[in-house]
Amino acid sequence: MKFVYECNDCHAVYESEEVFYQCPKCAALNDGTSFAKGNVIVKLDEQYLKTLKKRTELSVADFLPYAIPHPDCYPVGNTPIVRPRRLARTHGLNNLSFKMDSALPSGSFKDRASQLIAAQALHHQETRIALASTGNAGAAMSCAGAAYGLEIILFVPETAPANKLMQSVLYGATVVPVKGSYDDAFALSIAYTKEAGGINRNTAYNPMTIEGKKSVSIELFLQMGRSVPDVVYVPTGDGCIFAGVYKGFFDLKEAGLITKIPHLVAAQSRESNAIARAWKTQQFNNLERATTRADSISVESPANGRMAVRYISESEGWATEVDDREILEAQLELAKEAGVFVEPAASCAWAALKNDQRMIADRFGENVEVCVLLTGTGFKDMAVFDGQIKIPEAIENSVAAMKERFAL
Ligand SMILES: Cc1ncc(COP(=O)(O)O)c(C=O)c1O
Numbered sequence: 001m002k003f004v005y006e007c008n009d010c011h012a013v014y015e016s017e018e019v020f021y022q023c024p025k026c027a028a029l030n031d032g033t034s035f036a037k038g039n040v041i042v043k044l045d046e047q048y049l050k051t052l053k054k055r056t057e058l059s060v061a062d063f064l065p066y067a068i069p070h071p072d073c074y075p076v077g078n079t080p081i082v083r084p085r086r087l088a089r090t091h092g093l094n095n096l097s098f099k100m101d102s103a104l105p106s107g108s109f110k111d112r113a114s115q116l117i118a119a120q121a122l123h124h125q126e127t128r129i130a131l132a133s134t135g136n137a138g139a140a141m142s143c144a145g146a147a148y149g150l151e152i153i154l155f156v157p158e159t160a161p162a163n164k165l166m167q168s169v170l171y172g173a174t175v176v177p178v179k180g181s182y183d184d185a186f187a188l189s190i191a192y193t194k195e196a197g198g199i200n201r202n203t204a205y206n207p208m209t210i211e212g213k214k215s216v217s218i219e220l221f222l223q224m225g226r227s228v229p230d231v232v233y234v235p236t237g238d239g240c241i242f243a244g245v246y247k248g249f250f251d252l253k254e255a256g257l258i259t260k261i262p263h264l265v266a267a268q269s270r271e272s273n274a275i276a277r278a279w280k281t282q283q284f285n286n287l288e289r290a291t292t293r294a295d296s297i298s299v300e301s302p303a304n305g306r307m308a309v310r311y312i313s314e315s316e317g318w319a320t321e322v323d324d325r326e327i328l329e330a331q332l333e334l335a336k337e338a339g340v341f342v343e344p345a346a347s348c349a350w351a352a353l354k355n356d357q358r359m360i361a362d363r364f365g366e367n368v369e370v371c372v373l374l375t376g377t378g379f380k381d382m383a384v385f386d387g388q389i390k391i392p393e394a395i396e397n398s399v400a401a402m403k404e405r406f407a408l
Pocket residue numbers: 108109110135136137235236237238239240241242296297343345346375376
């Protein structure tokens with residue numbers, strides 16, 4: 001499939017048969033104090049997209065710039081849609097759905113990007129992929145690497161929590177702790193790729209990460225009988241998932257398959273709100289400190305902040321901030337009232353929707369179709385429950401003892 005790259009900031013268009021990362025002119029302006037410039041958008045051939053409207057059979061693969069080799073070896077996609085009946089009733093949202101990306105192979109949405117990056121590497125006959133990550137992206141890339149036999153070099157800040165790295169080590173990646181911050185690990189991984197070759201998968205730096213993530217929107221469209229929700233809630237840190245969600249709907253619109261992109265809502269923790277703040281103020285300053293307990297969305301300098309803010313506006317969406325208490329309460333509510341167990345980053349999106357619920361019903365009516373992206377499984381971060389959940393002590397082996405203990 002033909003495609004070009006367009007700079008999100010200066011809109012210059014680049015044609016390249018090689019692996020392409022950033023707009024060199026805009027990236028050269030980055031000084032580390034404000035959101036990075038120079039990320040590029042993969043633009044699919046418009047004429048090709050228009051041919052898709054006439055097809056009776058459509059699949060996500062029709063929209064991807066690289067063919068996915070042996071998709072059954074690392075099956076990414078077709079995640080379930082849950083219609084949570086009890087929560088829908090309690091919150092007066094008749095058409096509420098959860099897109100369960102926690103069900104992907106490594107347990108998070110990041111498998112979508114990693115699958116396309118693996119395809120990119122194989123297409124260009126590269127066998128090594130480097131990236132910086134402290135969590136889910138690293139685990140997903142390592143999982144894909146194990147499935148396809150690719151070498152994964154994962155740069156992490158030395159302070160990265162061990163439990164988050166465990167999965168990557170288990171999948172066989174080379175984990176390289178770096179003295180310094182996540183930004184230092186990010187820069188070092190790029191320097192390493194420049195010297196040693198291979199592909200760099202850093203989020204948003206490699207535009208195929210966004211392109212891979214767009215599959216969720218196309219999948220939703222197909223699963224919902226060629227229609228899309230009115231509003232989609234997206235847990236947001238770097239803004240890469242947000243941009244991917246937008247891009248999927250954008251391609252569907254370009255193809256003439258939908259007429260309107262859903263309103264996209266960037267759900268952020270108040271303790272890590274760089275993108276929400278930038279959308280409100282149009283000032284693109286990095287945060288001094290992000291402290292949210294939802295560590296997958298704890299970001300000071302959002303790698304794809306500028307594109308995410310642009311897409312909030314272009315989808316006529318908005319940003320909603322919630323505090324950590326609301327995020328953790330939402331996590332427990334999802335578990336207890338819907339049987340859905342997700343990590344705090346994901347429950348941030350549900351907390352944000354609860355926060356907006358009255359506004360949404362007033363603005364769109366109670367039959368509004370709202371989808372919440374649940375991006376990571378709760379098993380990723382069991383440490384969040386340390387000291388919170390008590391497992392009862394064993395009883396004597398009798399019904400009487402059981403009745404006495406549990407008042408049943
Ligand atoms: C589970 C989960 N949800 C949401 C996000 C936020 O995605 P982004 O940083 O692209 O905004 C991440 C990112 O790591 C994640 O792992």
